[in-house]
Amino acid sequence: MTVRVTTLKGADAGAYYVEALPTYYLDSGEPRGVWLGGGAGMLGLTGEVDDGHFRSLMAGMDPQGPDRQLGRAYDESSVRGFDVTCSAPKSVSVLWGLGDPDTAREVRAAHDAAVDAALGWLEREGCRSRRGVDGHEIVSVDGFVAAAFVHRSSRAGDPQLHTHVLVANLAHCEDGKWRALDGKALFW
Numbered sequence: 021m022t023v024r025v026t027t028l029k030g031a032d033a034g035a036y037y038v039e040a041l042p043t044y045y046l047d048s049g050e051p052r053g054v055w056l057g058g059g060a061g062m063l064g065l066t067g068e069v070d071d072g073h074f075r076s077l078m079a080g081m082d083p084q085g086p087d088r089q090l091g092r093a094y095d096e097s098s099v100r101g102f103d104v105t106c107s108a109p110k111s112v113s114v115l116w117g118l119g120d121p122d123t124a125r126e127v128r129a130a131h132d133a134a135v136d137a138a139l140g141w142l143e144r145e146g147c148r149s150r151r152g153v154d155g156h157e158i159v160s161v162d163g164f165v166a167a168a169f170v171h172r173s174s175r176a177g178d179p180q181l182h183t184h185v186l187v188a189n190l191a192h193c194e195d196g197k198w199r200a201l202d203g204k205a206l207f208w
Contacts, residue, residue, distance in 0.1 A: 021134045022108020025206050026103040027184075028078075041197040051170055056185065057143060064191045069167045075189050077165065087159065090190050091198040101189045102206055104142065105167075106135045107182040117172065117179035127181070135168070135183045149191045161191035 052067035061065070064084050065073060073083035078100055082088040094100060107130050108116070116127035142164075149159045165188040174180040191201050 021109070021131070021138065022105070023138055024105045026105070027203065028100045028103060028189075031098065035142060042169070053167045053169040055166070056164065056168050057140065057147075057166040057187070059165035059188075059190065059192050060163075060167075064160050065165065067158065069169075074167055077190070078186075079166075080190070091200060099189045099200070099203060102187045102203065104129075104139070104185040105140055105182055106185065106188055107180065108134075110180070113179040114183040116181050131181055132170075132184070135178075135185070138168075139164075139168075139185060142206065147191065148205055149193050149199040149200050150202045151193070151199065155202070158202070159191075159193045159195070160194050161199075161201075162197045165189075165190050 054067065055069060055073070056066040063077075065077075070083075072086075076083040076086045080090055080094045080098075080100070082090050091119065108127075112127060112131070116124050116131070119127065147161055147164055149161050151157050151159050167186050169184045171182055171184065171188070172179070187201070187206070189200050189203070190198055193199050
């Protein structure tokens with residue numbers, strides 16, 4: 021599996037994921053996204069992704085109380101989140117797409133297990149925040165606030181089993197405050 025992390029920065033980045041590409045993530049005909057991460061539970065986000073909750077989160081707002089800002093307000097240069105894309109190799113995607121139903125189920129289960137393992141490691145090793153002057157103090161957090169979207173094909177339409185995990189740039193810290201993630205830790 022290949023894992024790629026992309027920064028979602030600035031007002032346009034948030035709009036890209038919730039306005040410019042709503043069909044790619046929310047209405048694509050693919051299975052609904054699911055909430056992941058220890059921080060998602062802190063916000064009451066479980067099960068399937070709700071479109072409104074997803075949009076609120078990407079705007080830096082509390083999905084359960086959309087008039088409550090989580091952490092500092094975003095500006096034009098703010099990092100809104102990270103797209104952690106986990107892609108199966110092309111040969112695996114073709115096997116999954118063209119295989120019999122039993123083979124397809126096994127390949128999908130293996131892909132899901134690989135994504136879970138990668139995200140588990142990333143949440144344990146790369147999920148933290150910073151505080152203090154110039155962010156010198158590392159702060160423990162409760163885990164990612166993330167939404168995972170499994171896709172069967174590339175945007176060009178060829179078989180490409182992959183999962184986008186959109187990690188909000190929000191972390192519930194040990195002192196009870198919501199802060200930005202230490203994004204450098206995500207780029208291992």
